[in-house]
């Protein structure tokens with residue numbers, strides 16, 4: 001028998017927000033919602049507090065944390081902002097975009113895994129922003145899940161994964177976007193590069209910068225070193241083996257054994273439905289809905305006792321299609337590579 005979770009889930013009342021901000025200001029950990037996924041937050045200036053994040057997640061020390069800020073001035077205390085970063089921040093912050101920049105001296109090396117660069121983001125979620133404002137701390141926060149597992153998009157997901165390892169979870173309802181932020185490397189502002197695809201598209205970044213943004217975000221070939229530690233194949237993986245296909249055809253769906261599940265992007269016609277057929281959105285064009293439901297669905301399938309999940313890619317090349325397919329590829333990579 002497993003022991004019950006010991007973490008407490010807090011409703012977002014003013015009193016609870018004050019209490020949780022106080023926990024953060026004193027070097028404690030708080031899991032809290034952002035618009036992308038739930039994060040496990042600690043004071044980014046406090047090395048001991050940040051070390052506790054790595055411990056709680058079982059995260060290796062070579063996987064650096066994203067620092068969340070409330071104002072551009074606070075971003076400037078964490079990272080050395082260049083003109084390109086200011087322009088991009090002006091256009092996309094607050095929002096699901098993380099910038100990698102040269103770090104300021106005050107950022108402890110545990111946060112950046114010893115790198116001279118730091119990842120910084122101004123999230124849009126009002127509750128997370130309020131925790132930063134009330135605590136007065138820039139907040140280092142990776143996803144609030146055990147390292148390598150599917151990211152959490154609800155307080156219940158956090159409780160599931162970390163409920164015995166942390167004490168405080170702020171419930172802000174389901175995370176709106178459902179996949180992690182786009183990470184843009186601006187260390188060299190002349191050669192910006194996307195390290196992880198998210199809701200902010202390469203085209204939108206190029207429009208604001210006025211020049212080309214490259215992307216390392218597609219599967220890096222195995223023989224090249226991954227430029228972002230977050231590109232580790234192990235990330236975002238369910239325990240159930242997952243096979244990824246460009247598209248699951250009606251023939252493939254009909255042939256599926258009863259102990260294996262299909263995960264489609266959108267609802268199939270009536271004739272193709274069955275107890276082992278699942279989907280992410282009502283309509284194929286609704287990738288916002290598909291991204292929003294992706295991690296929740298992967299978790300539910302993982303708990304369903306299926307021997308294998310057969311998933312299909314999101315259609316097209318939009319930011320969310322690339323983000324969904326990136327997470328599905330990582331989920332598939334765990335067992336098959």
Ligand code: AMP
Pocket residue numbers: 063064065066100112115117118119141142143180183195196227228229230231
């Ligand atoms: P998460 O996995 O959601 O915790 O997001 C953190 C990710 O941000 C890491 O896994 C890296 O991919 C990326 N990141 C954080 N700090 C840096 C950095 N200094 N340089 C490059 N990438 C970084």
Ligand code: MG
Pocket residue numbers: 142143151235
């Ligand atoms: Mg993560």
